[in-house]
Amino acid sequence: MTLDGYVGGANRTPMRISNDLDILRVHELRAASDAVLVGVGTVIADDPKLTVKWELLGRAGPQPLRVVMDPDLRTPEGALVRDARAPTLFLARTGVPARPGWSVEHVPAPNGSLDVGAALDRLGARRVKRLLVEGGPRTLRRFFEGGHVDEFTLFVAPLVLAEPTAARLFESPMDLSAGMRLASAEMLRTGLVLTWRRR
Ligand SMILES: NC(=O)c1ccc[n+]([C@@H]2O[C@H](COP(=O)([O-])OP(=O)(O)OC[C@H]3O[C@@H](n4cnc5c(N)ncnc54)[C@H](OP(=O)(O)O)[C@@H]3O)[C@@H](O)[C@H]2O)c1
Numbered sequence: 001m002t003l004d005g006y007v008g009g010a011n012r013t014p015m016r017i018s019n020d021l022d023i024l025r026v027h028e029l030r031a032a033s034d035a036v037l038v039g040v041g042t043v044i045a046d047d048p049k050l051t052v053k054w055e056l057l058g059r060a061g062p063q064p065l066r067v068v069m070d071p072d073l074r075t076p077e078g079a080l081v082r083d084a085r086a087p088t089l090f091l092a093r094t095g096v097p098a099r100p101g102w103s104v105e106h107v108p109a110p111n112g113s114l115d116v117g118a119a120l121d122r123l124g125a126r127r128v129k130r131l132l133v134e135g136g137p138r139t140l141r142r143f144f145e146g147g148h149v150d151e152f153t154l155f156v157a158p159l160v161l162a163e164p165t166a167a168r169l170f171e172s173p174m175d176l177s178a179g180m181r182l183a184s185a186e187m188l189r190t191g192l193v194l195t196w197r198r199r
Pocket of ligand 1: 070138
């Protein structure tokens with residue numbers, strides 16, 4: 001995020017906030033994960049691939065499962081997250097018709113929000129033990145609200161965006177220290193990496 005708490009550009013346009021070392025760090029995190037998850041808002045705004053760039057890491061390895069929290073299956077047909085580089089699973093609300101050729105698991109959605117605990121059970125059944133949630137903010141918030149975060153790591157870039165139309169990491173109050181402790185704070189060339197772990 002930027003120093004003033006934004007995670008994207010004006011009007012939800014993609015914006016580079018990470019530096020080169022942070023991008024490497026993210027690929028190491030993906031490489032150490034069984035699955036990488038985002039919300040459909042991120043797929044629509046950024047069209048990410050969500051794969052590990054093993055060539056950046058200087059070694060080879062498998063691609064983690066890509067997972068999209070997409071209650072109504074709004075992911076565009078040509079989204080990069082559906083390319084052939086890695087398998088992709090969509091988590092949709094019960095009753096939403098699956099799309100031909102898409103791998104979809106249905107999850108109950110009491111009050112309209114996918115039950116994150118039930119989603120994690122589905123992923124557990126697929127042998128996903130280490131899940132990296134890459135955002136965006138609404139998805140992250142739902143994982144925090146359900147108490148499903150074991151570790152939270154954040155790169156803070158030396159940028160001030162001051163752009164009210166951009167997405168903020170947090171839009172409502174939260175006290176991280178309530179259930180988590182700050183485990184480390186490290187400089188990463190131009191920015192700072194902060195990591196909290198569950199108490
Ligand atoms: N800097 C970063 O590291 C980073 C990372 C990711 C994204 N971003 C930025 O964040 C912005 C997008 O953020 P966002 O908060 O709008 O998107 P998001 O969290 O990726 O997606 C939000 C959508 O995901 C669905 N969703 C996720 N969890 C759900 C749940 N438990 N139950 C029901 N629906 C769930 C909902 O879809 P429905 O609306 O269909 O119900 C919701 O609207 C973009 O500007 C992007 O660039 C930044």
